[in-house]
Amino acid sequence: MSRLLALLQRETALAWGRGGGPLVAVGFYAGVATLLPLAIGPEPQRLAAIATGAAWVALALASLLSLDRLFERDFEDGALDLLTLSPVPLELTCFIKCLGQWLATGAPLAVAAPVAAIGLGASLDLAPLIFACALLGGLAFAFMGGIGAALSLGARRGGLLTAVIVLPLFVPPVIFGGGALDSFANGLPWRGGFALLAAYAAMAVALGPVAMAAACRNALS
């Protein structure tokens, strides 16, 4: 147990510093949220209609940012070798790594998400749900994204490849989260979409580490 805590601490610390950490992710997120009204036009009605959706998509993109370094650094500098030489199963190690990624970038982004959405014109009532969806969605993004990051180890063009692998897998969480937010904004039942998002996040957390560990073993061999 102390091993796992130590690893979580290390991963969170590294993710916090990795490529600028949450600052870069949140900065990127703010940048995308700023570009959108510039491209779409400043009319409040038009912006308000897309506010939650835009904030949600920007979140999916921002969570891609530091993902490609999740395993790559440890792979290149040999730390991944040493992490496997332990009684801790590699699946659990991968789980902790993604958890650290989520704590260091997913959580700050979840705080930024309601701000961005409201800045784009979403109603203030939406803020708690956006935050909750961003937290859960971030979990799904981190664990599904981790699969892409582990699979592109040892590949040329790692970073871009991770995005190409991961974006199709982001479809269900983007749909479920966006659906819940849209329903809530229109006064429709939103719990269904939220529950589906939670279910998908749970599946990602359960299955992701298995695929990541298999991909890491393959890359190391």
Added chain:
Amino acid sequence: MTWAPAFLSNPERFMAFSRWAAPMFGVIAVALGAIGLYLGFTAPEDYQQGQTVRIMFIHVPAAQLSMFAYACLGVASFLSLIFRHALADAAAQAAAPLGAAFTFLALITGALWGRPMWGTWWVWDGRLTSVLVLFLLYIAYIALRASMDDEAKAARAGAILALVGVINLPIIHYSVEWWNSLHQGSSLFAKGGPAMPAVFLVPLLLMSLAYMSAFGSLWLVRIRGEVWRRRAEAAALRMAGT
């Protein structure tokens, strides 16, 4: 069907089998396709869709194949991952571009059909979108394999991705359906038998079989090509004296 992988796992037996099976499937595909197209183009106009209903004979089988090819990719990947079988990997590698091509065909013909039917080239409806995501999954698989230098690692990474895709496909499909559906329901497998007159059903089934045979033939040819390529590379390595 369980005998098939066991029987074909021997490369010599596979090469002997595919040597005649590939052209045979090709001939069947051309014959069925010719009859199917003839019947399809001589069928009466649909009272709602007019002439454009004929696009169905090209579009629907392509859409079926797009899913079928991914299932083949998934099974081959599973076998290659579990049994570390080189031939299963060659089969997975050969299936992906074919599946991508059929998916692309389904998307293009769908757009061509959508234009007269819905008045737009593309609608963000459930089925169209999930086929588009399927296409992206094929692209991801091909891109992943292409960007790895070590073939053994590329094979295993590709297989893992294909299986992740297999698990995700139903979820993606369901999520997109949930998201939006204005596509007409499946009329081939509707409850209480096909909801389609025989003049359309017969050519459609013929075309489905023709596409299936064409896929079988092309798949076998591509696997054979892959086997030959690997043998040539191994021979080149041997001749280089390493």
Added chain:
Amino acid sequence: MHGNTKLSKRLDDRVITHLSIRDTAIRRGGRLLFDGVCLELAAGEACALTGANGSGKTSLLRAVAGLVNLDGGEIGFGAVDPADARAEGLHLVGHADGLKSARTAREELAFWGQWCGGGAIAAAADALELTSLLDLEVRRLSAGQRRRLALARMLAAPRALWLLDEPLSPLDARWRTRLSELMQQHLDGGGMILAAVHDPLPVATRSLELST
């Protein structure tokens, strides 16, 4: 010296006292690296693994660590299950040291010590004269100091089998001697060493040359 009593005490209840590499072959990218390689190593023995660049020294070390799959033969650890041996019985120090440049030496040593199931951090740092450097970030360390930190990490958690990939290369003459002493202490305590080297390894009791 300081870490040594603890090390040998811990080694007594380690069951891994034997490494046997039988008839192994490894193939990389379709190319055969080596074939029919055999080695038996008992407690207290050190083997110098030699061979030209590309002969597969690193691959063999990684295969013993279970990171690379064998294309023939087998690797055993006496009565110990290979999975257990790899989880708790061996250390690998490769070219890439796995140290993160933005973290302090103390953080890295503490984490890896804990990860490998040990905690003799102060003694390990002392043995490699790192105590005054512990609060520096790893990126401020020289190549030799980094290597010493990697070696201290190994001492912090006593494990019977050391797999070392060119352990002497970034070290100066004084530290080469010092490392040899540490290795000798490890062997005297019942440990085993398999080291890939280009220069002679003073503590080696046997040697294995890889050639195709």
